[in-house]
Amino acid sequence: MKKQTSRLGLRISEKLYQDISEAVKNRGYANPCSFVRTAVENELSDRHGALLGVEERMAATIEQVRREIFRVARGQQALFAFVDSLAKVLLTCLPEPSGDVMNAAVARARNRHYRLLKSAGQAMVGDSQAAMDDLVRSGE
Numbered sequence: 725m726k727k728q729t730s731r732l733g734l735r736i737s738e739k740l741y742q743d744i745s746e747a748v749k750n751r752g753y754a755n756p757c758s759f760v761r762t763a764v765e766n767e768l769s770d771r772h773g774a775l776l777g778v779e780e781r782m783a784a785t786i787e788q789v790r791r792e793i794f795r796v797a798r799g800q801q802a803l804f805a806f807v808d809s810l811a812k813v814l815l816t817c818l819p820e821p822s823g824d825v826m827n828a829a830v831a832r833a834r835n836r837h838y839r840l841l842k843s844a845g846q847a848m849v850g851d852s853q854a855a856m857d858d859l860v861r862s863g864e
Contacts, residue, residue: 734760 736744744756753759821829 741756744759747753748756748759751759753762820826
């Protein structure tokens with residue numbers, strides 16, 4: 725049984741036709757039509773394979789980013805729980821200063837707080853340091 729085919733008319737520049745004729749001679753094709761047919765088949769199959777590879781790499785990258793975000797979120801939740809517990813202990817166990825020494829205690833606490841923020845800011849790098857600098861400036 726004969727394979728059914730379709731015709732396709734194609735207009736190309738003289739330069740492109742010369743390049744095709746040269747490739748037909750150099751690569752051993754029977755005629756320009758067989759070369760063009762092979763080139764079209766190769767282009768169609770290569771694109772599908774290339775797109776599949778790109779899709780797989782993108783999916784792997786997205787999965788890696790998802791895992792990293794999940795890990796960072798877990799760390800952030802743990803840090804929040806730690807700070808919350810520490811604040812509860814401090815608020816429960818530290819007595820309020822009496823009225824006559826309250827102003828001096830607040831002044832000393834502000835100074836300690838400033839030094840704490842400055843020390844933490846020096847330990848941080850990049851965007852975290854800029855955020856800490858903003859925090860220190862807002863406390864002044």
